[in-house]
Amino acid sequence: MNILKKVWVLAEKQAALGQLCAGGRQLGEEVSAILWGEKEEADQAIRMGADKVYRLGVPRPENLKEDYVETIQKLLQEEKPDALFVQPTKRGKLIAGRLAAGLGTSALVDAVEILTDGDKVQIQHMVYGGAAFRTERIQPQTAIVTIGTGVFTPLAEDSGRQGTVIEVEFVEPAVKIKLLEKKSKASAEVNLNAAKRVVGVGRGLVQQEDLGMVEELACLLEAEVGCSRPIAEGMNWLPKERYIGVSGAMLKPDLYLALGISGQVQHMVGVNQAKVIVAINKDKAAPIFSQADYGIVGDFYKVLPSLIEKFKAEH
Ligand SMILES: Cc1cc2nc3c(=O)[nH]c(=O)nc-3n(C[C@H](O)[C@H](O)[C@H](O)COP(=O)(O)OP(=O)(O)OC[C@H]3O[C@@H](n4cnc5c(N)ncnc54)[C@H](O)[C@@H]3O)c2cc1C
Structure with missing residues (x-):
């Protein structure tokens, strides 16, 4: 389809990143991933379909990932992608909302399908507990969209793919979130x-x-x-x-x-x-x-x- 020029993706887990990159490739000419982590994870994002990776690095002990909102916002303001696809973890949703507020736009949530109308991003999401769909669009700004797992199928990793890794400088947030306590979850992880x-x-x-x-x-x-x-x-x-x-x-x-x-x-x-x-x-x-x-x-x-x-x- 390639209706959009620049699609950006933001995910905390590599599996979700692979799916969002695949979605980006379906709709956009150029896919950029924003990620935390080491260089190896950035290289993997390229193998999974990203053309560019904006690497935020590994958060310092005194910072939470939430403290990177200003850093990401600055990137979005400079690069002006058509859409930012966000993995809807609790943190992802929080970041999506804060980015939308910071950019003076809205976040479209829980998309089960991404549609386009001309060069505008539209999403469908379920309402009334899944009994109906609603189509929504924002324009003309960067569309910030949270997309759950299973909407896009990840592409097979391609070790021959070339891409660029851009190291991003951390923008100190005006107000930080303070982590009070961290507890591990009793239930086993399942994917x-x-x-x-x-x-x-x-x-x-x-x-x-x-x-x-x-x-x-x-x-x-x-x-x-x-x-x-x-x-x-x-x-x-x-x-x-x-x-x-x-x-x-x-x-x-x-x-x-x-x-x-x-x-x-x-x-x-x-x-x-x-x-x-x-x-x-x-x-x-x-x-x-x-x-x-x-x-x-x-x-x-x-x-x-x-x-x-x-x-x-x-x-
Ligand atoms: C806003 C909202 C969101 C919701 N989100 C979800 C959701 O994400 N996921 C979800 O699952 N539900 C969700 N629900 C609940 C959903 O509406 C149903 O109530 C639920 O899915 C029913 O679960 P069930 O099929 O296990 O139970 P039931 O509807 O009670 O069905 C049990 C079935 O088991 C059969 N059965 C009984 N004994 C046997 C047997 N021995 N052998 C063979 N068959 C047998 C019966 O014939 C019956 O068909 C949501 C509801 C609302 C209002």
């Missing part, structure tokens, strides 16, 4: 987006202990376990990082196997880009069957043991 196969479990699960058979099947399929929101928020049987949908993870796996999930729109928007959806549900009228490629009408407590046996026999 559902990296999984090629995902087994999702929903309220059909009767008790937490029964997750064992779901995990066993997932292991045989070399899949990650995901879930619907009530399983993670409410029941608290799985960590929040594992729930899929409009307010959780948005995925594009090769296979999504849904167990005891009704298929409400808020859940399905997180998986409807899976290559193959298989559903097991005891209610033949469950909405998930209208989106599934394959379906088994049945009690998954009865179906799973035979599936597990079958896959074990094939291993």
